[in-house]
Amino acid sequence: MDLPDLHPALNALLTGRWNEEMREKCVECDVHSLEETDTLGKIVESVLENGTVISLLGTLGAGKTRFVQAVASAAGVPEEDVTSPTFVLIQEYTSGSRPIFHFDAYRLKDDDEFLELGPEEYFDGGGLTFIEWADRIETCLPRDYAEIRISQTGPESRHFEFRRICRRRTKPA
Template identity: 50%
Template sequence: MHNHQLCRMSIHSLDDTDRLGRMLAQRLPDRATIGLVGTLGAGKTRLVQSVAAAIGVPEGTATSPTFTLIQPYHAANKKIYHVDAYRVNDLDEFLELGIEELMEEPGAWVFVEWGDRVADVFPDETLWLRIEVASPTQREVTFFGDPAVWESLFFNSL
């Protein structure tokens, strides 16, 4: 996991999560891998649902991939692969899912919940989001990544 902290923000409501999802949908490059780190209930799935909604995936379509491991969503000429690494036993099992091919697919965004468990196979240009529960109504989101890739795309214009 790339350790350069790019930005930190507080989220106080589901509306804030939806705004963050819309911002990501507007600013992510054509192809991106996003590692999501956080405890159970931190909001990882909700954030992916917000990104999916922002590109036109019908409400209720985006669900947790806990049991399917990979959930694909398609809308607006964009593909989202929502991956859950929580139940993956090891790196080999994760690779057997075809994850490297998904990460290289043109026009695809790959969101991996519990990505820190399998970070060794992530591209160097991965954007990492750590979501921490600060209180029942507040989350702290910290962005990590390669500044050469992400700072100009996201943070110089915020």
């Protein structure tokens, strides 16, 4: 999908109450430069509601942190302030129009180590919560969240896949 056509498609997928039609829906796009990544960041920042948790998936170097920089910049956070949370596990950016929380689960041993960080406070923190390598702590994610898969297709080119995930509630035993 071309960037100009992306806004309404992402708005329909990522906002409001989840419904069954979203289960198999995927919005895809390609960006070919850092400038297009910044444009995509502006689009995503404009459609995500406060309280949204975003799972970021992709190989090392796919551009997960660079994408968070683009979204944070669109929210008014200086791009140079946004750095990878790989070693500190979480970065908080509160200088923009809304808080952005940025986790990295790559080095975490297990779910318990993630839960020790108190993610629920961030999930309910009135901003956006991005989690790189979220597949490593998937059971800790809220029932309803956004998933963004990023694949590197060239030096500055990336392929993005956006999904809305809503896990069914299981009945207590």
